[in-house]
Amino acid sequence: MTRTLLSLLLVFLLVSCAGNKTPKHELRGAWIATVVNIDWPKNGDDDLEKKKQDFLEILDFYESLNFNAAVVQVRTAGDAFYPTEMAPWSAYLTGTQGEASEPYHDLLEWMINTTHERGMEFHAWMNPYRATFNLDTAALAPTHDFNKHPEWMIKYGKKYYYDPALPEVQDHLTAITNELVDNYNIDAIHFDDYFYPYKIKGEVFQDSARYTAEHLPGQSLGDWRRANVDSLISKLHHGIKSRKPWVQFGISPFGVWRNKSQDPRGSDTKAGQTNYDDLYADPMSWLRNGWIDYLAPQIYWTLNHPLASHKTILNWWDENTENVNLYVGNGAYRAMSDKDPDWQKEDQLLKQVKLARKAEQVNGNIYFSAKSLMSGKDEVVSLLKEAYKYKALTPALPSSGQPPVVQEVKRTVGAGTNGSIELNITTSSPVKEIVIYNLDKVQPNKMNKAKHIKTIVPIFAQKREVQLSVPVTENGSLIFSVTDRFGNESELQNISL
Incomplete structure (x- = not known):
């Protein structure tokens, strides 16, 4: 050789x-x-x-x-x-x-x-x-x-x-x-x-x-x-x-x-x-x-x-x-x-x-x-x-409290263009990012692998209610989580689109 x-x-x-x-x-x-x-x-x-x-x-x-x-x-x-x-x-x-x-x-x-x-x-x-x-x-x-x-x-x-x-x-x-x-x-x-x-x-x-x-x-x-x-x-x-x-x-x-x-x-x-x-x-x-x-x-x-x-x-x-x-x-x-x-x-x-x-x-x-x-x-x-072929989240601050909770998700009536819809997401803590996964259903064991992150939507704001525009997927669902300003991540959410 x-x-x-x-x-x-x-x-x-x-x-x-x-x-x-x-x-x-x-x-x-x-x-x-x-x-x-x-x-x-x-x-x-x-x-x-x-x-x-x-x-x-x-x-x-x-x-x-x-x-x-x-x-x-x-x-x-x-x-x-x-x-x-x-x-x-x-x-x-x-x-x-x-x-x-x-x-x-x-x-x-x-x-x-x-x-x-x-x-x-x-x-x-x-x-x-x-x-x-x-x-x-x-x-x-x-x-x-x-x-x-x-x-x-x-x-x-x-x-x-x-x-x-x-x-x-x-x-x-x-x-x-x-x-x-x-x-x-x-x-x-x-x-x-x-x-x-x-x-x-x-x-x-x-x-x-x-x-x-x-x-x-x-x-x-x-x-x-x-x-x-x-x-x-x-x-x-x-x-x-x-x-x-x-x-x-x-x-x-x-x-x-x-x-x-x-x-x-x-x-x-x-x-x-x-x-x-x-x-x-x-x-x-x-x-x-x-x-x-x-x-x-x-x-x-x-x-x-x-x-x-x-x-x-x-x-x-x-x-x-x-x-x-x-x-x-x-x-x-x-x-x-x-x-x-x-x-x-x-x-x-x-x-x-x-x-x-x-x-x-x-x-x-x-x-x-x-x-x-x-x-x-x-x-x-x-x-x-x-x-670095896959996206990654920054580590959470040590001892930074409980993960955020997604309290409500609403579809904005009449909103959305070009095959997308608008969602209003309310959480327990100010939002840093929305993490969207390339999963068909909630699978917590796969949530911990970087390769399953599809995209990360930046927010970086001191507000608990955010609006998100997402494309309508083939399987009609959206698997996502939210992170708070400390970097803590919520449980996976499955929203029907």
Whole structure:
């Protein structure tokens, strides 16, 4: 058998295996990075229509892969991608920090609605502590916190950071988050891996005086810093849940909590920096306290990397995560381009998906970043497309209550055209989606298989009565369920058409 034929056979087997085990509930997300215009918009000076078209191009691509979540960066460095009195307009959106685009348009509201129309959740991605992306402070707007509150800033390397120890900073960041939750129909607040900054050799983060004055007896500098981060995470959790309890709070930490050489509870890795010891972020504390709804550790290495094996790290998180949804952050940008020879293999990402699906606690993946799969990686995309051949629902929030109940279904008299009819559906809870199955009758055992989902009708509204237009089927019946804003799904319904 030739080498080419063997390769084709291997790819076929990998695809077949991944496709046959498609979970019905699986988060499939893409990070859409806006800082320095990584993914979108391509240029802050682009006109409104180009920005919209470029965003739609991203959504169209991931909709074709049956993705169900977009993680969109709406705050990069003390700025905002939406109108607010607490931060200036981002230069990455408008071209000049602090200046609104002309003509004025709330692009965030449009992006959320457009994302929802495609059946995708919208996760608002925020960077809390990074205040500037460089030292060009002359380019900052007068309304930037660097100018309004210089006492909040600490210079480190080539950036300025908010001082995580200041209660005023914590309250300010909480207020920003609360405003976003109040004003927009988002599905999640999302933080990435930037807490205290990644360490730079020869640089010192200048907070020793505050530590000396404020730390508890016997509290180390590291413990004090981690307590500062914990304080913010706790405040954000309570702010979000007191407003809209269905809005998720998710964090995507650096891939390694601690190395085993630092802590016997850590992973068998040799990461140069870790969450706990260098970024002063402790996801284990957030889990213990119930402050987050999901974790998405960034496991950007190959499966058998000698220092930080993707397999080893994923298994560690799988064994140490409970009471939240666990997703894997995948480094799609490295596929077919990184110098690691395993990244040069077109099936590396597919193997990572397969590994995630085998893990007991893992229920989804998020890929960094959006543009990385959109050109020049057709072989990789083809494998993922087959792995994601069926639609999937996003996992429900842990401990989110009882499933919704369909209370009434009415056919709208005289409504419906071109072989369709209109139904009014009343439920016990606000509706996220209507899930229509390709079944002839109610078969709960088949309800749990992704291949039986025919289509998902997005609603994403805080209303319990929705209208649905459906085609008249050959067998004269409609098998469907509803999901609520928490992601819980009702029992199957059989409606005669």
